[in-house]
Amino acid sequence: MAKVFLKDVQKVYDNGFAAVKGASLDIADKEFMVIVGPSGCGKTTTLRMIAGLEEISGGTITIGSRVVNDVPPKDRDIAMVFQNYALYPHMTVFQNLAFSLKLRKYPKAEIKKRVSEVAEMLDISSQLDKKPKALSGGQRQRVALGRAIVRNPAAFLFDEPLSNLDAKLRVTTRAELKALHRRLNTTSIYVTHDQAEAMTLGDRICVMYNGEIQQVAAPMEVYDKPVNRFVAGFLGTPPMNFLKGKISSSDGKNVFILTDGDIVELKNDNGQLKSYMEKEMVLGVRPEHFTVEPFAGQSNNGIKSQVNVVEPLGDRKDVYMSSRSGQKFIANLDPHTAIDVDHQVTMYIDINKAHIFEPGETGKNITISKN
Ligand SMILES: Nc1ncnc2c1ncn2[C@@H]1O[C@H](COP(=O)(O)OP(=O)(O)OP(=O)(O)O)[C@@H](O)[C@H]1O
Ligand SMILES: [Mg+2]
Structure with missing residues (x-):
């Protein structure tokens, strides 16, 4: 459990492009924060900087009470779920779920206990012996979620985790994810360009545009009181x-x-x-x-x-x-x-x-x- 705090965080890529121009964002412990904005606005870059996968060009990132600017990703105690969830194809579901715990040298019995708890939670207990290719898209996505959950990290980072699912499955998985967050109560930062996902999942949403944070507030507040024309036009269909x-x-x-x-x-x-x-x-x-x-x-x-x-x-x-x-x-x-x-x-x-x-x-x- 941890709060995540971004102060004036910047990213200038090697080619000189400023992808994130001074983002400040205060994410409370246990909060579900959704970062939403159009393609190219800097969402993934922001998330990758929090994860430590991308160096920051300025500012500070704090997770819990620790400034993590120079902390390598593996020591940040966070788990990230990507859009292309890249399960290990040669491993069974059980092995996929157990992998990170095994790396961290957890005892066998503890691994078994955690994996079965998570599998139960995600309704994939009957799939544990299968390889990923024998699973449906939705089941694979749940395994990817399970891999993140099993480590019991201080925070989850999600980068468009539902975008590979078909429209119907996306809606049901979205609801499951919300229920899961209520149950786990782990600080979550969720990136999407889908405004419906942002509105339904977020305790608060952070609207980004052009590398800048435009507004951070509860979904209905952003909808009813957009601070500027961009935010106003971005949320709502038709706009x-x-x-x-x-x-x-x-x-x-x-x-x-x-x-x-x-x-x-x-x-x-x-x-x-x-x-x-x-x-x-x-x-x-x-x-x-x-x-x-x-x-x-x-x-x-x-x-x-x-x-x-x-x-x-x-x-x-x-x-x-x-x-x-x-x-x-x-x-x-x-x-x-x-x-x-x-x-x-x-x-x-x-x-x-x-x-x-x-x-x-x-x-x-x-x-x-x-x-
Ligand atoms: N390695 C890189 N070098 C230079 N520019 C980059 C690099 N990675 C990303 N960018 C640029 O930075 C901007 C932000 O990229 P980012 O991936 O954060 O966008 P995004 O909001 O996640 O978009 P999407 O919704 O399409 O995933 C884009 O204009 C992108 O072209
Ligand atoms: Mg992205």
Whole structure:
């Protein structure tokens, strides 16, 4: 059991590329932290630095109460599970599970006890005599997990461990992993580019982009209060819509004037909108915060739009729209909403749930109050 603490950790590869640009992250003992972000943002690099497989170019990494900057991987007391879990093909499942304990010269009886406990936990007890090639993908992944668990390390590091599984198995294994963490209560750092995995597994999630940590918070907080446009657009499917326009005031009220001319009234603010008056900004609206009927008390917050595509998905209807000036957005409606392709409709926004961002890829969310 251990906390893991990254302070201003940097990685510049030999070719001069800065893959991680000063990451600070405080992972509590027993916490399940998910690092999520698009391909190439520096997730694996960060994890490998924690594992000691990659030298750090700056900063400090602490595991437990020990700075491990110069501690070799084998002495860091952590176990890593990779995407390509690389079991030893010539060994049986039992031998695969026992391998690291054998290396550490555990007594035979202790190895047997630990392996059977872990096999029981992962429901692979009946597979112990088989070789990996005789197992299904899901069973192999469980053996890989078992190999990590059997050592009882201070922390687990996972690098996209489910990405080789098919969609259905990924969902069930994800749930098993969550249950397993509740049982073992070992500090875990889990890397994925899959936002659904991040939301469902993490006690907290750490969103990375371009080698930088953008936000660290509980999943729903990241979803409801994204600190910037990148985070807002990264979590959620379909993603948040971004509509261009400017903040202005009309009849003493703050409004957002879309480039299309439609005007939506903004909720009361703490004065933070003042410095953005008449500036180009971006209105962020999640697909589920549109409807064809106005929200209570918001009868003016409609955008006149054209319906381009309607996708009935059973539990909802995703509707692809474009505004009069051609701004595209997706609304996620009740599946029984009557709406036809090529028709003109007014889409209403629940402004209480909308966000306003500064322009640019990582434009700051100015609507979340800082207290
Ligand atoms: N050995 C290396 N030398 C130079 N650049 C590297 C090296 N390893 C990785 N990079 C670069 O560093 C960046 C981060 O790589 P990293 O593997 O950490 O990304 P990632 O977030 O894990 O992506 P993915 O989701 O695709 O696995 C990438 O742009 C990658 O090309
Ligand atoms: Mg990676």
